[in-house]
Amino acid sequence: MVVYYPRLNQHGAKLPDKGSLKSIMFAVFKSARKAAFSAALAISALTLTACDPIALGTGPSINTSKPVKVALLVPKGSAQSGDSVLAQSLENAARLAIADLKGVQIDLTIYDTAGDPTRAASAATEAVNGGAQIILGPVYAEAANAAGIAASKRGINVLSFSNTTSIAGGNVFILGPTYDNSARRLASFAKRQGKNNFVIASGSNAAGQAGEAAVRRAAAQNAITVTDSIRYELSQQGVINAIPQIRSAASGSDVLFLTANTAGALPLLTQLLPEAGVKPGEIQFVGLTRWDIPAQTLALPGVQGGWFAMPDPARAANFRDRYTAAYGAAPHAIGGLAYDGIAAIGALVGAGKSDALTAASLTQGAGFQGTGGIFRLRPDGTNERGLAIATIQEQKVVVIDAAPSSFSGAGL
Numbered sequence: 001m002v003v004y005y006p007r008l009n010q011h012g013a014k015l016p017d018k019g020s021l022k023s024i025m026f027a028v029f030k031s032a033r034k035a036a037f038s039a040a041l042a043i044s045a046l047t048l049t050a051c052d053p054i055a056l057g058t059g060p061s062i063n064t065s066k067p068v069k070v071a072l073l074v075p076k077g078s079a080q081s082g083d084s085v086l087a088q089s090l091e092n093a094a095r096l097a098i099a100d101l102k103g104v105q106i107d108l109t110i111y112d113t114a115g116d117p118t119r120a121a122s123a124a125t126e127a128v129n130g131g132a133q134i135i136l137g138p139v140y141a142e143a144a145n146a147a148g149i150a151a152s153k154r155g156i157n158v159l160s161f162s163n164t165t166s167i168a169g170g171n172v173f174i175l176g177p178t179y180d181n182s183a184r185r186l187a188s189f190a191k192r193q194g195k196n197n198f199v200i201a202s203g204s205n206a207a208g209q210a211g212e213a214a215v216r217r218a219a220a221q222n223a224i225t226v227t228d229s230i231r232y233e234l235s236q237q238g239v240i241n242a243i244p245q246i247r248s249a250a251s252g253s254d255v256l257f258l259t260a261n262t263a264g265a266l267p268l269l270t271q272l273l274p275e276a277g278v279k280p281g282e283i284q285f286v287g288l289t290r291w292d293i294p295a296q297t298l299a300l301p302g303v304q305g306g307w308f309a310m311p312d313p314a315r316a317a318n319f320r321d322r323y324t325a326a327y328g329a330a331p332h333a334i335g336g337l338a339y340d341g342i343a344a345i346g347a348l349v350g351a352g353k354s355d356a357l358t359a360a361s362l363t364q365g366a367g368f369q370g371t372g373g374i375f376r377l378r379p380d381g382t383n384e385r386g387l388a389i390a391t392i393q394e395q396k397v398v399v400i401d402a403a404p405s406s407f408s409g410a411g412l
């Protein structure tokens with residue numbers, strides 16, 4: 001899967017004015033050039049395969065009455081200005097989580113990786129040699145993969161902030177939001193609303209194809225037929241050329257599933273499709289990415305009435321407010337992942353078992369409470385998050401299916 005986190009905060013990407021197609025595409029691809037993943041969740045980078053096979057992580061035996069040594073690997077020191085902001089946000093969120101723990105002591109040590117795989121591997125080695133019992137981070141996929149390989153030599157598990165699923169497995173777990181998680185939630189909801197066939201529109205780049213693959217998997221899991229998929233080149237003319245094909249494919253379909261985000265082709269698609277007669281009132285538009293960020297996205301014509309998945313808004317707002325009160329500024333878009341990691345560690349250690357940081361414990365089925373709702377780690381190293389389904393009405397976000405409060409109920 002592609003790397004989702006851009007080194008610049010894509011949530012701050014500026015949308016174009018309602019002007020010419022040229023101005024729209026200029027803004028779209030100017031933002032795209034800046035992106036290197038996300039959470040937004042955005043996704044634009046290279047597919048990464050683990051360098052070496054790593055045996056399933058076991059994890060250390062710990063004394064839960066003593067402080068647990070946690071290493072936090074952050075991208076501070078890179079040439080990208082946004083990384084220092086991200087690094088500080090991750091550290092702040094981790095410390096906020098530590099302050100919230102009851103009866104659990106965390107000995108947190110910060111290691112700067114500069115977002116570099118070699119430095120990440122060195123940091124991981126230094127951390128485990130210094131007694132680290134679990135590693136949080138790094139953010140970027142190559143760095144996380146390198147840290148995982150280094151830590152595996154000592155049987156230490158890594159909770160990475162990446163959402164690149166190809167590096168997950170063995171002793172590496174990813175905390176970042178994934179396409180598969182959103183696609184599963186949306187497909188399940190669509191099926192319950194009587195939607196039985198999808199048309200997918202996606203970019204021809206790695207991110208677009210990863211998104212399409214996730215939608216196809218989710219559709220198959222929910223007995224939904226993908227009647228067609230249209231791929232477009234990431235250029236103004238490429239998107240324009242795809243509009244007639246999408247219009248033809250969408251005729252008679254229940255759902256048009258768009259994998260693009262606001263930093264990519266979404267603004268152009270959601271303007272041109274309604275103009276071409278593919279109207280949200282006649283076919284259900286569904287977005288694989290967050291349509292509530294940045295806020296300007298809410299004004300796009302094609303997103304009105306569309307569905308997308310998002311973290312539990314009440315919990316997300318609570319974390320954002322508490323973080324802002326503590327540090328004087330809002331957290332980075334993925335800063336909450338560090339809080340989630342500490343929360344999971346704290347919950348397991350708090351149970352008083354010596355195997356709290358083993359792979360078996362980390363993947364226990366009940367999951368954990370995080371900044372955006374419930375989440376759990378899967379044995380394959382990926383994660384599952386309880387998401388809400390939202391729509392946009394009169395340029396405002398409206399939740400139409402609440403995020404689940406546990407993994408025992410429906411809606412996942």
